[in-house]
Amino acid sequence: MSATATPQRVPVPGHPEGCETPLTAQVGWQTPPGAFYTRSHFLPTPVLAAEGWQLSVEGAVERPLALTLDELRALPSHTVIATLECAGNNRTALDPPADGIQFRCGAVSTAEWRGVSLATVLHEAGLRSDAQEVLGEGTDRGHEKSLGREIPFERSLPLAKALDPDTLLAYEMNGQPLPDEHGFPARLIVPGWYGMASVKWLAKLQVLDRPYGGFFQKTKYIYEVPGQESTPVRTMRVKATFAQPADGDTVTAGAPITVRGYAWSGEGAVSRVAVSTDGGASWQDAELTAAPGQWAWCEWSLEWTPGAAGAATLLVRGTDAAGNVQPLDVPWNRLGYGNNGVQQITVNAR
Amino acid sequence: MSATATPQRVPVPGHPEGCETPLTAQVGWQTPPGAFYTRSHFLPTPVLAAEGWQLSVEGAVERPLALTLDELRALPSHTVIATLECAGNNRTALDPPADGIQFRCGAVSTAEWRGVSLATVLHEAGLRSDAQEVLGEGTDRGHEKSLGREIPFERSLPLAKALDPDTLLAYEMNGQPLPDEHGFPARLIVPGWYGMASVKWLAKLQVLDRPYGGFFQKTKYIYEVPGQESTPVRTMRVKATFAQPADGDTVTAGAPITVRGYAWSGEGAVSRVAVSTDGGASWQDAELTAAPGQWAWCEWSLEWTPGAAGAATLLVRGTDAAGNVQPLDVPWNRLGYGNNGVQQITVNAR
Numbered sequence: 001m002s003a004t005a006t007p008q009r010v011p012v013p014g015h016p017e018g019c020e021t022p023l024t025a026q027v028g029w030q031t032p033p034g035a036f037y038t039r040s041h042f043l044p045t046p047v048l049a050a051e052g053w054q055l056s057v058e059g060a061v062e063r064p065l066a067l068t069l070d071e072l073r074a075l076p077s078h079t080v081i082a083t084l085e086c087a088g089n090n091r092t093a094l095d096p097p098a099d100g101i102q103f104r105c106g107a108v109s110t111a112e113w114r115g116v117s118l119a120t121v122l123h124e125a126g127l128r129s130d131a132q133e134v135l136g137e138g139t140d141r142g143h144e145k146s147l148g149r150e151i152p153f154e155r156s157l158p159l160a161k162a163l164d165p166d167t168l169l170a171y172e173m174n175g176q177p178l179p180d181e182h183g184f185p186a187r188l189i190v191p192g193w194y195g196m197a198s199v200k201w202l203a204k205l206q207v208l209d210r211p212y213g214g215f216f217q218k219t220k221y222i223y224e225v226p227g228q229e230s231t232p233v234r235t236m237r238v239k240a241t242f243a244q245p246a247d248g249d250t251v252t253a254g255a256p257i258t259v260r261g262y263a264w265s266g267e268g269a270v271s272r273v274a275v276s277t278d279g280g281a282s283w284q285d286a287e288l289t290a291a292p293g294q295w296a297w298c299e300w301s302l303e304w305t306p307g308a309a310g311a312a313t314l315l316v317r318g319t320d321a322a323g324n325v326q327p328l329d330v331p332w333n334r335l336g337y338g339n340n341g342v343q344q345i346t347v348n349a350r
Numbered sequence: 351m352s353a354t355a356t357p358q359r360v361p362v363p364g365h366p367e368g369c370e371t372p373l374t375a376q377v378g379w380q381t382p383p384g385a386f387y388t389r390s391h392f393l394p395t396p397v398l399a400a401e402g403w404q405l406s407v408e409g410a411v412e413r414p415l416a417l418t419l420d421e422l423r424a425l426p427s428h429t430v431i432a433t434l435e436c437a438g439n440n441r442t443a444l445d446p447p448a449d450g451i452q453f454r455c456g457a458v459s460t461a462e463w464r465g466v467s468l469a470t471v472l473h474e475a476g477l478r479s480d481a482q483e484v485l486g487e488g489t490d491r492g493h494e495k496s497l498g499r500e501i502p503f504e505r506s507l508p509l510a511k512a513l514d515p516d517t518l519l520a521y522e523m524n525g526q527p528l529p530d531e532h533g534f535p536a537r538l539i540v541p542g543w544y545g546m547a548s549v550k551w552l553a554k555l556q557v558l559d560r561p562y563g564g565f566f567q568k569t570k571y572i573y574e575v576p577g578q579e580s581t582p583v584r585t586m587r588v589k590a591t592f593a594q595p596a597d598g599d600t601v602t603a604g605a606p607i608t609v610r611g612y613a614w615s616g617e618g619a620v621s622r623v624a625v626s627t628d629g630g631a632s633w634q635d636a637e638l639t640a641a642p643g644q645w646a647w648c649e650w651s652l653e654w655t656p657g658a659a660g661a662a663t664l665l666v667r668g669t670d671a672a673g674n675v676q677p678l679d680v681p682w683n684r685l686g687y688g689n690n691g692v693q694q695i696t697v698n699a700r
Contacts, residue, residue: 062618062672119469119513127510129584132482160477163469163513234479268412322412 007035012101017043018086020106023262024246029081029292029299031109033174038181039086039107039195041153041216042142046201050177050185055121055169059135059207062126069185073171075116075124080166080191081293083110083264087194087221087233090343091336098336105241105343108264110296113189115170119163122207127159130209134162136188139201144215155199155221156212157190166191166295169202191295192266193234194338196221224334235266237340238326240273240300240318247345251312256305261316261343263288264297268321273300279313280328286316306349317342357385362451367393368436370456373612374596379431379642379649381459383524388531389436389457389545391503391566392492396551400527400535405471405519409485409557412476419535423521425466425474430516430541431643433460433614437544437571437583440693441686448686455591455693458614460646463539465520469513472557477509480559484512486538489551494565505549505571506562507540516541516645519552541645542616543584544688546571574684585616587690588676590623590636590650590668597695601662606655611666611693613638614647618671623650629663630678636666656699667692 005025012018017040021031031037050069057065086107088100122134133156141152161167168189171178178184183200190197196216222230240263251257259277263270269291274283284302291298306312317326330341355375362368367390371381381387400419407415436457438450472484483506491502511517518539521528528534533550540547546566572580590613601607609627613620619641624633634652641648656662667676680691 119515123514127514129508129510131508131510158479158481159509159513160479160481163509164473164477165469 006032009035009037012103015101017041018101018103018107020103021109022104022106022246023241023243026243026262029110029296030174031111033176036109036111036182037086037107039088039101040140042140045181046139047180048139048184048201053185055186055202055205057121057125057205057207060128060131060209061122061207062128065121065125067121069171072116072169072186075120077114078117078165078168079112079114080168080189080295081110081112082189082191082295083108083297084195084198085236085239085264087196087337090339090341093330093339093341094332094336095330096332098332098334100336108241111173112175113168113170114172114175115168115186115189117165118167118169118188119165121169121205122163125207127207128209131159131207132210133158133208133212135206135208135212136199136202137204137206138199139203146219147215151215153199153216154214155197155216156208157197161190161193192236194236196233220335221337222335223337225332226334233337236264237338238265238267238270238318238320238324239263239340239343240270240316240326241343242314242316242345245345245347248347250348250350251306253306253309253349256303258301259304259314260299260301262297263300263318265318265320265322265324267324269294270298270318271321272319274317275302276315277304277312280315283317306347309350311346311348313344313346315342315344356382359385359387362453365451367391368451368453368457370453371459372454372456372596373591373593376593376612379460379646380524381461383526386459386461386523386532387436387457389438389451390490392490395531396489397530398489398534398551403535405536405552405555407471407475407555407557410478410481410559411472411557412478415471415475417471419521422466422519422536425470427464428467428515428518429462429464430518430539430645431460431462432539432541432645433458433647434545434548435586435589435614437546437687440689440691443680443689443691444682444686445680446682448682448684450686458591461523462525463518463520464522464525465518465536465539467515468517468519468538469515471519471555472513475557477557478559481509481557482560483508483558483562485556485558485562486549486552487554487556488549489553496569497565501565503549503566504564505547505566506558507547511540511543542586544586546583570685571687572685573687575682576684583687586614587688588615588617588620588668588670588674589613589690589693590620590666590676591693592664592666592695595695595697598697600698600700601656603656603659603699606653608651609654609664610649610651612647613650613668615668615670615672615674617674619644620648620668621671622669624667625652626665627654627662630665633667656697659700661696661698663694663696665692665694
C-alpha cells in the first residue's frame with residue numbers, strides 16, 4: 001500500500017459493462033474524478049450532445065413538459081453528496097455463485113451531484129391526483145433476449161421517493177458536467193437506493209397512474225429466493241468495508257497500524273462499526289467520522305497492533321440508526337443482489 | 351348597496367355548523383378578518399390551547415414525530431393566498447333539493463395562509479416507499495348516527511397533493527394566529543380543493559400504505575348520481591359569481607354601472623369570464639384582474655348601462671385555462687356538491 005496511490009477504476013473480467021474501484025487507495029469522502037465505478041446495461045455507452053437534448057415529462061401530469069438542458073439548468077439547483085453502490089457489489093462472495101457481473105467489493109463510490117430536485121420539475125408539470133409512480137427512461141437501449149425485442153433501460157420510483165427533495169435530475173458531478181459514462185447530459189440521482197435507480201442519459205419521465213412492471217424492475221433487481229415471494233431491490237443495505245490494509249497485505253508484527261475503511265446505509269446513518277482482528281472471536285468499536293451528508297458514506301478507523309507473526313483475519317461489521325446490522329451469514333438470492341455480509345480480509349504479519 | 355359596508359358572516363338558518371358570507375360588500379381579494387365563511391362537521395367548535403398541543407406524524411414513515419407548535423413554527427415557513435370554497439356552496443340552486451347545509455352562494459372566501467409545507471414535515475419524518483396517502487385527523491369529533499359510533503373528522507390526501515409545496519400545515523391566517531373557528535392552532539390548507547380537505551384543529555397525520563376509505567371520504571364528499579359510479583369531491587370547479595349589483599337590487603335605467611364579481615377554479619387559472627345582461631341571449635367578455643396568486647380568486651368587471659325600466663336578468667359564466675366552462679344546466683348529484691352552474695341575478699331598472 002502506498003500513500004501516493006489514487007483509486008483506479010478497473011474492468012470486471014469478461015464484463016465490459018462493469019468497472020469497479022477498489023477502495024485500497026481511497027482517502028477522504030470523494031471518489032476521485034475518473035475513478036467512480038460504472039455499470040451500464042447496454043453497450044456502447046450513449047454519447048449525447050447537449051444541443052438538441054430534451055427531457056420530456058408526460059403521463060399523469062396537468063402540463064406535459066419538454067425541457068432543454070438550458071431550461072433544466074435555469075431551474076433552482078440543489079446539491080447532494082451521495083454514495084452509490086451497485087446492487088451487485090460483493091456478488092463474488094455469494095455461495096453458490098449468482099448470475100450477473102462478478103463484482104468484488106469496489107462497485108461503490110461517492111460524488112457531489114448538482115441538479116434540480118425531481119420534485120421541482122414534477123410540480124412544474126403538475127402531478128395529477130392519480131399519480132402513483134415516476135418512470136425514468138434512459139437513452140441506453142438494446143435487445144433483451146428473454147423478451148425477443150429491444151427495450152430501453154427504465155426504472156420507476158414510488159411517489160414518496162420521487163418527491164423527496166434530495167432525489168435529483170443531476171447535470172453535474174463534482175462541479176463538472178456529467179462525464180459521458182455517468183449519464184451526460186442529465187441523470188437521476190436517487191440517494192439511498194442502489195445505483196440502478198439512478199437512471200443515466202435520461203430521455204423521458206413518465207408519471208404513471210399504476211405500478212410499473214417492466215423488465216428491470218420485475219425480472220431483474222428483485223430479491224429472488226426459492227420458496228419466497230420476490231421483493232424489489234431498493235435501499236442500500238448497511239455495509240462497512242475495508243480500505244486499508246488490503247486483503248493479502250503484509251504488516252509488521254508489534255508495529256501499530258491504522259485499520260480503516262468506509263461504511264454506509266440507505267436506511268439510516270451508520271451508528272456503529274465494529275472490527276474484529278481475531279477472526280470474529282472479539283469485536284472493538286471503530287471510530288467514525290461524520291459523513292459529509294445524509295446520503296454519503298462515513299469513514300471508520302481503528303488502531304491495531306498485529307501480534308505474533310502469521311496470518312490474521314480481520315472482519316468489519318456496520319450497524320445503522322434503523323437498527324440494521326450486517327449479517328455474518330451472507331443472505332443468498334438467485335440474482336446476487338444486496339450482499340452485505342460481514343466483510344473480511346486476511347493480512348500476514350511478520 | 352353601500353360603499354362603506356363590509357362583508358358579514360351570517361348563519362345558515364337551521365344549520366349552526368355553517369355560516370356564509372355574501373359577496374355583495376366584498377372589495378379586493380381578501381375576505382376581511384372575521385368574515386371568512388365557516389363550516390364545521392361537529393359542534394361545539396374545539397377551543398385548543400397552544401401549550402400542550404402536539405401534532406403526531408406516524409404510519410408509513412421512518413421516524414415518527416410529535417411536533418409542538420413552537421417546533422412547527424421553527425421550521426421554514428411558506429405562505430399561500432388561497433380561496434376556499436365549501437363543496438356545498440350553491441346547494442340551494444339544486445333541483446330537486448339535495449341534502450346538506452343549504453348554502454346560497456357565500457360559502458367561499460380568500461385569505462393569506464402561513465405555515466409549513468406539509469412536504470417539509472413529511473420529509474422530516476421520512477416517507478416509506480410504500481406511502482400512498484396522508485390522513486389528517488382533526489380534534490373535532492362526534493357521534494355519527496349511520497355508523498352508531500363516535501368518529502373524528504378526518505380526510506386523506508393522495509401523495510401527489512400532500513407533497514405539493516403549497517399544501518400547508520397552516521398556523522396563521524392573514525398574519526394572525528388562526529382564529530378558533532378556523533382551526534387553531536394548526537390546520538391543513540389544501541389549495542385548489544374544496545374546503546373539506548383543509549382539516550382544522552389538526553391532531554394527527556397518519557401516512558397510509560393503502561387508500562383511505564372512511565366516512566368523510568367514501569360516504570360523504572362524493573359525487574353520487576343514480577346509475578353512475580360515485581367519484582370523489584376534490585378540486586374546486588370553475589365558478590364566476592356576482593358581487594355587485596346584488597340579486598334584487600334596484601338600478602337606474604340609462605345610468606352606467608359596474609357589474610363586478612369574483613371567479614376561481616381549482617383546475618387552472620380563470621381565463622375568461624363572460625356576462626350576459628339579457629338573460630343569456632348575448633354574452634360579453636368581462637375584464638379580469640390578475641389573481642393575487644395561483645390558488646386565489648380573481649376579480650372580474652364589466653361596465654353596463656341598464657336599458658328600459660323593468661327587470662333584467664344577468665348571468666355570469668367562467669372558463670379556466672384547463673378548458674372547463676361553467677355549465678348552463680346545474681349538474682345534479684344526490685349530496686349537492688360542486689354546483690358550479692352559471693350564476694344568475696335579477697335587477698330592477700327604473
